[in-house]
Amino acid sequence: MLESFIPALMLAFSPEVILYVAIGVFMGVTLGAIPGLSGDMAIAILLPIVFFLEPAAALGLLTGIYKGGMFGGSISAISFGVPGTPGSAATAIDGYQAKLKGYPNKALMTALYSSVIGDSTSDLVLIFLALPLAIVALTFGPVEFFALYAFSLLLISALTKGKVAKGVAMAALGVLLAMIGRDPMGGTLRLTFGIPELAGGLALIPVLVGIFAVSELIIQLSKAWMARASRIMDDTRQKAESLLGDYDASRDKLTFKEFRSTMKATWIGTTMGTLIGALPGAGSSLAAFISYGLAQRFSRNRDEFGKGSLEGVAAAEAGNSATSGSTLIPLFAFGIPGSATAALFGAAFILMGMTPGPRLIYDHTEVIYALFLILIYANLINLILSQFLLPFYSKIAMIQSRILLPIVCVLAILGTFAAGNSVIDVWVLLFAGLLGVVLRMFNFPLAPLILGFIVAPGAERALRQSLLIGRGDWMHLLSSPIAIGLYTVAAIMILTFTLVLRDKK
Amino acid sequence: MLKPQFTTLLTRQDFYTGLGVISVGTVGLLDIAYGNWRPGPGLGPHAFPQLAYITLICAGVVIMIEAVFGKSDQFPENLRAVLSTGVALLAIGMGMFWAIGKLGFMVSVCITLVGAGFLLTRDPLRHWPSTIVVPVVATGVIWLLFVKLINVPLPRGILF
Amino acid sequence: MFHKIKTSKKVATTAVASMMALAPGITAASPLSNDPIRLVIPFGPGGGSDITARVLSATAPEFCGPRIDVVSMPGAAGLEAVNFVRNAEPNGHTLLVTDYGPIVTSGFVDDVDWSHDDWQPVMNFTEWLPTVYTRPDHPIQSIDDWVAAATAEPGSITFGHASPLGLVHLPLILFEMETGLENIHVPTSGGGETRSLIMGGHIDLGMTLPPSIASEVAAGELTALGIFSEERSPVLPDTPTFREAGYDVVLPAWLMIFATSDVPAEAVEHLQDCFMEALASPTAVAMSNRVNAGIEPLNAADSTVLYQNTVANIGGILREIGEID
Structure with a gap:
């Protein structure tokens, strides 16, 4: 073991590899910030590069892109309310409110720190606990998955800002x-x-970017248009100036006390993200939403959620990023790609002549140890590089909306097209945007819709598979201790929270 | 205690929202009852949509009851203006996409951005750096990103 | 990094240029222009078809002339890719790389405005042999075990397959048609899910393609029961075919390059020649071995025979189970 560790160390920390990781992080953060484009897509584009590069360098580049993209999505989520990647949809809920309240920098820093903490923890779990966790993940069959999805629907109420009936209606619409x-x-x-x-159904990216981002852009554009049309420009300029006047950069610094106050949310997110990431097929956006919902449940300042709570940002972003290491667990332990990202990493391994699976670490010890090291220090590079990049990107976010909005719109359209090379996706994007505007106008909360949309396919498949395997017997759904446990926790949570809420009143 | 307020009911937005939600659910259930749905393995393909429609109806009823008790959101301001912007954006977006096939990528993106800048800026020519220079530079960056780096399979136009 | 790509591209172009100097005949007579060739795949990136197509795109430019891009279009269950190729200019620069699902099966069951005759095969990469497998501690360890268990208690064995009527589902239907056995069909979201359900003990059997389980079978972590093909798979030499076990059920899949039928014959011929030549080159062979793609190219004429047989076969099965009239 140790004799291959030294060469792996040399490999991982060779200047070339470090450079590739840094370039990857830079590309990932930048591409992730563009709505529609995600780290996954950048990895898919750069897959052929593994034909030309050394394995360690290629893996460094891909890892950097992936980690950068995980965080990059939250930049546009916080700056414009436009989630750049599916995983950052939950970040947008509180992050954008925080920006509107005048502390974008605090939100971005919280997102960065929680992202890096979640990601690093998840990587450590991958390195040291891959096998035990993978065995737990395998015990998740249709019955257990259905229980998990049913459990996650419980959290709708956390995403509704008090409008539970409308939230439930939205979740049903998302399912449809x-x-x-x-x-x-x-x-x-x-x-x-x-x-x-x-x-082929509606793809996640156009629906998500449309519902959240395009609708937001339409509303902001219409404001810009009305500002021009009603010739109240001097008025708005005054307002804009006063907004900038109000914005005090020195007050918008994340203090250590605030950072510490988000730690509980970060750890909830990290735990949930790591666990859900290890389950094949569950995905980072689900992890982010569940983390957000749970953090809200367990927060002392529950009422702040949805109004720019840093805890909300931390939970969502940690939950999102903590899937990044653990999503590779099924791939490393059994050769099963558990997510789109894991499939792409699997393809990269195959293109390098390494078969993903339990034999990988024995057959290619050096490269895999180097990958482990890269996974860890890429987080550090992400932290440092993003610290440098954030002021830049924040400045971009401060450009006048009349100039910035059209560009963001064009980027969203082209990015969505490029994600699937699909014209239909562009249509879906625009119509989802219109739907999002109508729903916003009628005060429907949008997050439950996305939750319904993410959960429904898996929940339906799991339920129908369970009934097929159980020969149509509904009791089969209670045949597993994990499932019974999840249902029990859900019931207890409903009971306690209704009681707690009643006490408050 | 909240009292039902029937007199002002018809002026409340959520009364209509609830009605809309219920009607979507009802139409869906009728479609499942009388539409062309084929059976499938394990509950069949209609089970989940059916559940969603029933949920919609229930949620709609609750929304209406809440409206009866005076809990309602305000009618949206400037709904018409926002919706027309939405439709306009839809048209511009589709127009740009169509134009990419006819005129080429660079030209259509650039025209779209300059056009949007002119539409949204008062006295656009006086602000020429932001309405002309910035869109042209942005087009260049977008072209580098999508055509050179990502290599998207866009239909080819007659120009660039 | 862009510099890096550029340099490697530069190296490649110089290599190409020197090659062309040696073989001036190829480009001089080429019916293709200098625009890139697009290999459109109707699946997401990272799968078997993507990887196989990338071997060609990495090696063929020096034989064919223009650059070759692999474009992944998974939209509308693959139909978007098919339509994109169909609506492209018929000059041989836009080709479809697919298995029989999006073209043969879709041509039958979906409402499409083309028929199977509107496509002409350019070349076949490989034959994929559907393989039934399970975990090693499962009581069923051979085809005979399976048949015995299914006969003793019909409808007791759960069988995981990816999307219904796909490559790894139709052979099961055909097998049940031949033998009259009954199993519970459990559709999954793909090969990964099938495999985790089998390894986690949630279902009994599953079907996949040999390269994805070859190393696990060799290590004894999975058992391959049998293969629906005429001959054994080179990567699973110890696994019998169903024909050897006495059931004449053969339904291999393939990965073929298609052009629309209005692409001129000389363009198709040129593409076939340069693709075959490229895949026979030592680089391509080494690459194919490295990624376990098992590439054994067939020329256009042989591919056409294979294609037409598959159309007839699949049509027969779908008619039998009442999917089409």
Whole structure:
């Protein structure tokens, strides 16, 4: 073991590899900040590069992109309310409110620190606990997954800002949007309204960017347009100036006390993100939403959530980033790619002539140890580089909206197209944007819709698989201790929180 | 205690919101009852949509009851202005995408950005650095990113 | 990094240039222009088809002339990729790389405006052999065990497969049609999920393609029961075929490059020649071995026969189970 550790050390810390990691982080942060583009997509584009590069350098580049992208999505989520990646949708809820309240820098720093903490912890878990956690992950079959998804729907109420009925309606709408297309179990078409292009269903990125980002952009654009049309420009300029006057950069610094106050949320996010990331197929956006919901439940300042709470930012961002290491666990332990990212890393391994799976670490000890080291120190590079980049990106966010908004719009359209090379995705994006505007206008909370959309396909598959395996017996859903445990925790949570809330009143 | 307030009910937004939510659910349930749904393995493809429709109806009823008791959000301000901006943006976005196939990538993106700058700025020519120079530079950066680096398979236009 | 890519590209172009100087005939007679060739795959990046296509895109430019890009278009369950190629200019620069799902099966069951005759195969990369597998501590360890268990108690064995009517589901349907056995079909989201359900003990059997389980089978972590093909798979030499076990069920899949039928014959011929030449080069062979792609190219004529057989076969199965009339 040790004899291969020294060469791995040399490999991981060779100047070339460090440079590639830094370049990767820079690209990831930048691309992740563009709505529609994510680290996954950048990795897919750069896959052929592993033909040309040394394995360690190629893995360093891909790791850097991935980690940078994880954090980069939260930059646009906080600055514009426009999540740059699916994982940062939950970050946008509180991050954007924080920016509107005049402390974007605090929110960004909280996001960066919680992201790095979550990510590093998750990497350590991957390195030291991969096998035990992978065995736990394997015990998750359809029955357990359905319990997990049912549990996560509990958190809708945390995302509704007090409008529970509207939130539930939105979650149902999200479920319906996810049902469009071919039924994954039977292959028949449903809810496609006779449009053959909808056969494949709606992709996550256009729906998410449309509902959250394009609708926000439309509303801001209409404000800019009205400001111009009603010739009250001098008025708005005054307002803009006063806003800038109000903005006191010296007050917008994250203090250590504030940082410490977010630690509980960060650790909730880190734990949930690491666990959910290890489950094949659950995904980073679900992890972010669950972390956000749980952190709200356990927070002392529950009422601050949804109004610019730094805890909310920390929980969502830690939950999102903590999937990054653990999502590779099933790949390393069994060769099973548990997420799109893991599949891309798997492909990179295959292109380098290494078969993902338990034999990987024995057959290619040096490269894998080097990868482990890179995974750890890439977080450090991410931390340092982002500290440098953030002031720049914040300045971009301060550009006048009449100039910035069209550019962000064009980027969102092109980014969504490039993510799937799909014209249909662009249509879905624009219509989702319009839907988002209507829903915002009628005061519907949007986060439950996204939660419903993310949870529905998995929940449906898990339920129907369970019933097939259990030969149609509903009791089969209670056949697993993990599932029973999840249902019990859910019931206890509902009971205690209704009682606690009643006490407060 | 809250008292039901029926007299002003028709002026409250959430009365109509609830009605809308209920009608979407009802139409969906009718579609499942009478539409062309084929059976499938394990509950069939209609089970989850059905559940969602029922949830919608229940949520809609609750929203309406809340509206009866006076808990309602305000009617949106400038709904029409925002919606027309939305539709306009939709049209511009699709127009740009269509133009990429006809005119080429650089030209259409640049025209879109300059056009948007002119639309949103009062006295655009006086602000020429921000309405002309910035869009052109942005187009260059976007072109580098999408065409050179990401290599998106866009249809080719007659110009760039 | 951009510099790095540029330099490696530069090296590649110089290499290409020197090659061309040696073989001036190829480019001089080429019916293709200098625009890049796009290999469009109807799946997401990172899968088997993507990896195989990338071997070609990395090696073929020096034989074919222009640069080759792999473009992944998973939208609309792959139909978007098919339509993109169909609507592209018929000059041989936009090609579809697919298995039979998005083209043969979709051509039957989906509402599409093309028929199977609108496509002409350019070349076939490889044959993929659907393989039934399970975990090593499962009571079923061979085809005979499976048949015995399914006969003793029909409908008791859970069988995981990816999307319905796909490459790793149709062979099961065909097998049940031939033998009259009944199993519980459990659709999954893909090979990864099937495998974790099997390894976690949630389902009994599953189907996949040999390269994805070869190393686990060799290490004894998974058992391959049998293969639906005429001959054994080179990467699973110890696994019998179903034909050897006495069940004449053969339904291999393939990964083929298609052009639309209105692409001129000389362009298709040129592409076939340079692709085959590229895949026979030592670099491509080494690369193919490294990624376990098992590339054994077939020329356009042989591929066409294979394609037409598959169309007839799949059509027969779908008619039998009542999916189409």
